[in-house]
Amino acid sequence: MVMVDVRNVRKVYRRDTQEVPVLDGLSIAIDEGDFVGLMGPSGSGKTTLLNLIGGIDRPTSGELTVAGQALGPLGGRALAKWRSRTIGYIFQLYNLIPVLTAEQNVELPLMLVRMSGKERRDRARHALGIVGLADRVKHFPRQLSGGQEQRVAIARAIVSDPRVLLADEPTGDLDRKSGDEILELLARLNREHQKTIVMVTHDSHAAERAHRVVHLDKGVLSA
Amino acid sequence: MNLLALVFVNLGRNKIRTALTLMSVMVALFLFCALRGVLDTLQESIKAGAETRLVVRNAVSLVQPLPQSYKPRLEAIPGVARVAKSNWFGGQDPNDAKGFFAQFAGDDDYIPIYNDDVEIVEASAAPGPVALPRGADPRLAAYYAEQTACIVGRELMTRKGWKLGQTITISGTIYPGDWPMTIRAVYRAKQKNFGEQTLLFHYTYLEQKGMGGSGLVGIYILQLADPQRAGDIAKTVDAMFLNSSFATLTESSQAFQAGFVSMYGNVPFLIGLLGIAVVFAILLVAANTMVMAMRERVSEFGVLKTLGFEDGTIFTMVLVEAAIITLGGGIVGALAAKYMLAGVNLGFLPPLTIYWSTIATGIVIALVIGAVSGLVPAWQASRLVIVDALRRVD
Ligand SMILES: Nc1ncnc2c1ncn2[C@@H]1O[C@H](COP(=O)(O)OP(=O)(O)OP(=O)(O)O)[C@@H](O)[C@H]1O
Ligand SMILES: [Mg+2]
Numbered sequence: 179m180v181m182v183d184v185r186n187v188r189k190v191y192r193r194d195t196q197e198v199p200v201l202d203g204l205s206i207a208i209d210e211g212d213f214v215g216l217m218g219p220s221g222s223g224k225t226t227l228l229n230l231i232g233g234i235d236r237p238t239s240g241e242l243t244v245a246g247q248a249l250g251p252l253g254g255r256a257l258a259k260w261r262s263r264t265i266g267y268i269f270q271l272y273n274l275i276p277v278l279t280a281e282q283n284v285e286l287p288l289m290l291v292r293m294s295g296k297e298r299r300d301r302a303r304h305a306l307g308i309v310g311l312a313d314r315v316k317h318f319p320r321q322l323s324g325g326q327e328q329r330v331a332i333a334r335a336i337v338s339d340p341r342v343l344l345a346d347e348p349t350g351d352l353d354r355k356s357g358d359e360i361l362e363l364l365a366r367l368n369r370e371h372q373k374t375i376v377m378v379t380h381d382s383h384a385a386e387r388a389h390r391v392v393h394l395d396k397g398v399l400s401a
Numbered sequence: 402m403n404l405l406a407l408v409f410v411n412l413g414r415n416k417i418r419t420a421l422t423l424m425s426v427m428v429a430l431f432l433f434c435a436l437r438g439v440l441d442t443l444q445e446s447i448k449a450g451a452e453t454r455l456v457v458r459n460a461v462s463l464v465q466p467l468p469q470s471y472k473p474r475l476e477a478i479p480g481v482a483r484v485a486k487s488n489w490f491g492g493q494d495p496n497d498a499k500g501f502f503a504q505f506a507g508d509d510d511y512i513p514i515y516n517d518d519v520e521i522v523e524a525s526a527a528p529g530p531v532a533l534p535r536g537a538d539p540r541l542a543a544y545y546a547e548q549t550a551c552i553v554g555r556e557l558m559t560r561k562g563w564k565l566g567q568t569i570t571i572s573g574t575i576y577p578g579d580w581p582m583t584i585r586a587v588y589r590a591k592q593k594n595f596g597e598q599t600l601l602f603h604y605t606y607l608e609q610k611g612m613g614g615s616g617l618v619g620i621y622i623l624q625l626a627d628p629q630r631a632g633d634i635a636k637t638v639d640a641m642f643l644n645s646s647f648a649t650l651t652e653s654s655q656a657f658q659a660g661f662v663s664m665y666g667n668v669p670f671l672i673g674l675l676g677i678a679v680v681f682a683i684l685l686v687a688a689n690t691m692v693m694a695m696r697e698r699v700s701e702f703g704v705l706k707t708l709g710f711e712d713g714t715i716f717t718m719v720l721v722e723a724a725i726i727t728l729g730g731g732i733v734g735a736l737a738a739k740y741m742l743a744g745v746n747l748g749f750l751p752p753l754t755i756y757w758s759t760i761a762t763g764i765v766i767a768l769v770i771g772a773v774s775g776l777v778p779a780w781q782a783s784r785l786v787i788v789d790a791l792r793r794v795d
Contacts, residue, residue, distance in 0.1 A: 234707050234787040255711050262709020269791075273704045277410050278402075285402045287708045298402065334708075 180243075181342060181374040182208035182231055187240030189226055200226050202397030203240070210341075213368045213375045215388030222394045224378040225346055231376060232265045232344045233257050245341050262290050266335030266373070268345035272327040274319040280306060280330045281315040287338045305333040309363060325356025332363060336373070343367065345377040349384050361387045404714070408722050415694065419726060422690045426730030426770060427737070429683035430763045434738035436676040437762070438755035440669055453628050454514065455635055457621040460648040466617035467647050474641065475621055480634050482626040483536075485510035486604050488619035492571035492580060494561065502557055504571065504600040506607035509534040512541065512552070514624045518595045522555060523565050523587040543585045548606050550585040554597030556752070558587055571600075576611030596752070622654070680766055688774035691723050695778035702782050703790025716783035723775025724768060731767020735760045 189201040200223040208214055216224050229235035230242055233249050242249045245264045252260060274283045284302040306315055309329040319327055328348060335343055345364065349357030365387050367373045377388060385391045393400045412419050457475065459465035475484045490504035505511075512519075513536040527542030537545065544550045553563060563569060563584055571580045582602055590597045608614070623638075625631055635651040642649045695702075702715055739760055745753045 229788055232707070234791075255713075258706070258709045258711045261707070267707050269704075273700065273791075275701055275704070277414050278407075282402050282410075286705070289402060289404055289407070290709050290714075295403065 179210045180207045181210040181212070181245060182206070182376065183241075183243040184227075184231065185241045185243075187227075187230060187237045187242065189223065189230065189235075190238045199397055201230075201237070204394075204397065204399055206392065206399055208374060208376065210374055211368070211372050213365070213387070213389045214377070215385035215391040216376060216378045216394060217380070217382070217385055217391055218394035220380075223397060224394055227394065228344050228346055228376060228378055231342075232267055233261050234267075259290075262287055262338060264340050264342060266332075266338075266340040266343045268328070268331055268335050268343065268348045270347040270350040272319070272324075272331040272351075274327055274330055274334075276319050279316050279318055280311060280322065280333075283319070283330055284333045284337050286334060291338070301337055302333070305337040306330070308336065308367075309333045323356065324352050325359055328352065328356070328360050329363065332360070332367075336367065336371070341372075341374060343373045343375045345375065347378050347380065349379065349381065357381075357384065404718060405721075408718055408725065411698075411718075411722055412725060418690065418694065422687055422726050423730040423733075425683055425686055426727045426767060427734035429679050430731045430734030430767055431738045432679045433676045433766065434735045434755055434759050434763045435742050435753075436672050436679075437759045438738065438742060438753050440672055441756060441759065442752075442754050443669060453517075453625055454654040455623040455625065455631060455638070455651050456654050457623060457638055457649050457651045458619075460639070460650040465647075466615075466619055467621065467649065469616050469618050471621065471642070471647075471649075475623060475638065478634060478637055478641075480626050480630045481623050483510050483514055483624040485514050485622045485624075486618045486620075487511055487622055488604065488607055489575075490571075490573065490602075490607065491575045492573045495570060495572045495579075497561070500560070502560075502598050502600060504602065506602055506604045508604040509537075509545065511604070511622070512601065513537050514622055518591055519588040520591055521552075521586050522589045525566055525585045541586055547583065547585060548603055548609075549582050551582040551600055551602040552586040552588055553584050553600050555587055555589050556597035557600065558584075560598075573611065576607065578610070580606075580610070582606075593752070593754070598752075623651075680770070684770045684773060687723070687727055687770055688777060691719070691774050691778045692781070695719060695782050698782075699785060699790050702785050703787050706785070706787045707791070712783040715785075716779045719779035719782050720772065720775040723778070724771030727767045727771030727774065728764070731764050731770070735763035735767070738763075 184204060184206045187201055187204050188199065191198045191200060204227070216227065218224050226235065230237055231244060233244070233252070236249075247260055247264070249257065249260075275286070278286075281299065281302050284305050285298050288298045288301060303312065303315055306312055309332050311326060311329055311333065314322060314326060314330075319330070322330065332348075343364070348364070349360050352360065361384055364375055364377065368375050375388075377384070379385050390401070457467070457471075459467055469486065472484055472486060475481060486508040488506045490506055492504050494500060494502075513534060516536060516538070521538050521540045524540040525543040527546055529546075531542040531546045533539060533542060533545055541552070544552055557563075565584055565587060568581055568583045571582060572578070573580055582600075588597070604618075623634070625634060631653060635653075638651040639649050705715065706712075739755045739757075742753055743755050
């Protein structure tokens with residue numbers, strides 16, 4: 179089954195009166211359970227593509243179907259709801275909320291669904307267990323190392339059991355060792371939990387973890 | 402964790418800022434309730450006289466006198482039950498020049514007019530048999546027997562620490578000199594709004610020591626047999642003296658008191674304006690603080706939205722956050738006003754009353770401040786485009 183289907187997508191940013199085409203009729207199909215590495219020079223539109231797949235941005239033209247849902251017809255609220263169920267997002271700079279503990283950060287996506295406080299907490303702890311941070315649930319982000327912060331962010335991304343994980347340079351801000359741990363974790367989520375993963379990276383070492391690597395340059399993809 | 406808990410965590414982010422905003426709202430609402438309390442107390446004191454009494458004063462102004470010779474002519478008007486002469490004294494306690502209280506001189510008819518409003522609670526024994534004015538409380542015998550005697554309100558007694566039988570000295574400002582007076586009775590107000598802060602003494606004392614036989618008096622107070630005829634009687638009085646050199650203005654004692662209170666300009670209007678200005682200033686301060694607080698969290702809103710938080714949820718969260726700050730400050734400020742200020746002495750007005758309805762209004766205002774001050778940042782946060790919001794961290 180095709181999990182991510184991007185068809186003939188164009189994305190043009192308008193800067194003043196000038197139009198800057200970033201994606202130019204781009205198409206890609208990603209199968210369920212695949213682990214795709216997305217590479218390309220800075221400014222080539224990797225983040226833009228990831229945002230389109232994740233439904234936090236909309237294409238200028240073209241169509242996206244993710245997890246069987248065509249994104250074009252969805253309105254803002256429906257798209258938000260769809261996102262919370264289907265997509266797990268992992269940022270380069272973790273983007274944890276500094277005033278919340280690890281556990282509370284992971285609970286955030288669950289606050290949008292009706293469930294008891296206890297169930298929310300149990301699920302958050304379970305997710306933190308999967309990323310190996312069962313003993314850090316009460317820590318605040320500033321009390322964690324970068325690698326640990328990124329693992330909390332991954333726990334947050336997987337806590338509502340989405341089918342697709344989108345990671346934008348998840349190891350970009352980490353040293354080699356922590357980076358390797360994060361890559362191993364993503365590989366495991368792909369292998370054992372059947373998550374379909376799209377990971378943007380500048381690092382060919384990181385890209386080796388992916389099943390396949392695609393290159394984005396001048397608005398189009400090449401294998 | 403739930404959404405409300407998240408709001409509270411956000412409130413704790415910058416505790417000093419939250420506390421300062423809360424306190425500014427608190428002070429504003431404290432002031433608002435205090436000012437409303439003064440206005441309400443004023444209104445109430447004006448109501449105290451009902452229509453059973455009319456006040457006759459000089460048509461030119463409150464400080465111009467009237468001839469004493471008007472008294473029998475006023476008494477002759479049908480429907481007038483009793484006429485008393487009264488004069489504002491305007492003296493001070495030389496030991497406490499700033500502790501304002503009202504003093505009035507009244508003739509023998511003066512105190513019986515207020516029989517329904519005051520009750521004598523303490524009185525000295527009379528030296529011997531005394532001829533009392535019609536309708537006077539027999540306990541006032543000692544007062545009527547002595548020219549330099551006075552009657553003092555219970556609260557004023559407590560405030561000054563005076564004792565029954567004590568001879569006090571008032572220094573005159575309009576009528577200069579030292580005025581020794583002996584306290585021969587203490588009164589209590591039957592209704593709270595009548596006040597217990599006044600000193601009353603004999604008109605003859607003022608006249609002989611202070612006026613040198615001028616034959617003038619400040620005002621007349623008319624007690625009416627039939628309150629329904631107040632309007633007619635007022636017209637009759639003013640018509641009677643229209644072409645004399647001392648034309649009169651007759652008004653209900655409510656209207657008279659209102660005029661008295663606002664003698665120094667439109668005080669109630671000013672008080673009301675002040676209350677609104679304070680509230681409005683704080684509204685702007687709170688709004689500014691909220692906008693700045695939210696600006697620091699733009700990228701976090703981007704993250705929350707990425708996780709699936711809807712625009713409306715973000716909007717509500719910011720709004721509730723603002724409302725909690727202002728509501729908290731509002732409740733504390735309003736209640737503080739109620740418990741700290743109620744009963745405070747306002748000079749010749751009855752003690753300050755702050756109604757529960759004022760507290761409720763204050764709290765609603767605090768909520769409105771919260772809503773309005775939160776509206777702009779809530780709207781901004783909810784309208785953030787995710788990709789732009791996220792870009793601000795990178
Ligand atoms: N909101 C925007 N408005 C205008 N231009 C934008 C906007 N977002 C992205 N761009 C432009 O689109 C191009 C692609 O940006 P994008 O962030 O997708 O690149 P990227 O491949 O992720 O780069 P990097 O490797 O540096 O993260 C850049 O030239 C960028 O300046
Ligand atoms: Mg990028």
